[in-house]
Amino acid sequence: MTQAEWARDLARQLLEKPLPRRWAHTQGVAARAASLAPILGDDADTLTAAAYLHDIGYSPELVDTGFHPLDGARYLRDVAQADETLYRLVAHHSCAVNEATERGLFDDLSKEFVPERPDLMDALTYCDMTTGPDGRHLNVAERLAEIHSRYGPEHLVSRSITASTPCILAAVRAVQAALEQH
Numbered sequence: 238m239t240q241a242e243w244a245r246d247l248a249r250q251l252l253e254k255p256l257p258r259r260w261a262h263t264q265g266v267a268a269r270a271a272s273l274a275p276i277l278g279d280d281a282d283t284l285t286a287a288a289y290l291h292d293i294g295y296s297p298e299l300v301d302t303g304f305h306p307l308d309g310a311r312y313l314r315d316v317a318q319a320d321e322t323l324y325r326l327v328a329h330h331s332c333a334v335n336e337a338t339e340r341g342l343f344d345d346l347s348k349e350f351v352p353e354r355p356d357l358m359d360a361l362t363y364c365d366m367t368t369g370p371d372g373r374h375l376n377v378a379e380r381l382a383e384i385h386s387r388y389g390p391e392h393l394v395s396r397s398i399t400a401s402t403p404c405i406l407a408a409v410r411a412v413q414a415a416l417e418q419h
C-alpha cells in the first residue's frame with residue numbers, strides 16, 4: 238500500500254460521512270498533488286498523502302482546540318502514528334502559522350511541529366489554494382475570494398487569510414515557476 242492509499246483510507250473514514258463537502262475538497266486537493274509528479278518525482282506520493290490528510294482536523298471525531306491544522310497534526314502524530322513528514326506538512330499547511338497566531342496557538346504549533354521542506358510546503362499550499370470547497374479547480378484569486386465570502390469580513394479565518402495572502406501567493410508562484418521550467 239502506498240502512503241497516499243493509506244492516507245486516502247484514513248481521510249475517507251474521518252470525513253466522508255460527517256463532512257461530505259470537505260471530503261470532496263480533499264479529493265480535489267489530492268488530485269492536484271498527484272498532478273505535480275513531474276516536478277516532485279518520488280515525493281509526489283508523500284505530497285498526495287499529505288493532501289488527503291490536510292483537513293482531517295475538521296473531523297468531529299478529532300476536533301480538540303478547533304484549529305484544524307493543529308488538531309489534525311496531533312492526531313496523525315499521536316493516534317495514527319503517521320510519518321513525521323506528513324504531520325509536519327499538515328500542521329503548517331497553507332501558511333497556518335497566521336491563523337495559529339490569531340487563535341493564540343502560535344507557541345503550540347511552532348514548538349510541537351517544525352515546518353517541512355519549503356518546496357513540499359509550497360506544493361501543499363498550492364494544491365489547497367487552487368481547489369474550491371467542492372473539489373473543483375480555482376485559480377488562487379478565486380479561491381481567496383471564495384474563502385472571504387464564505388466566512389465574512391469579521392471572521393477570524395478571513396483575518397488569517399488576509400495575513401497569509403503574501404505567503405500563499407509566494408507558494409503558488411514558486412510552484413507555477415517550477416511547472417513552467419519543467
Ligand SMILES: [Fe+2]
Nearest residue numbers: 291292305330
Ligand atoms: Fe485546511
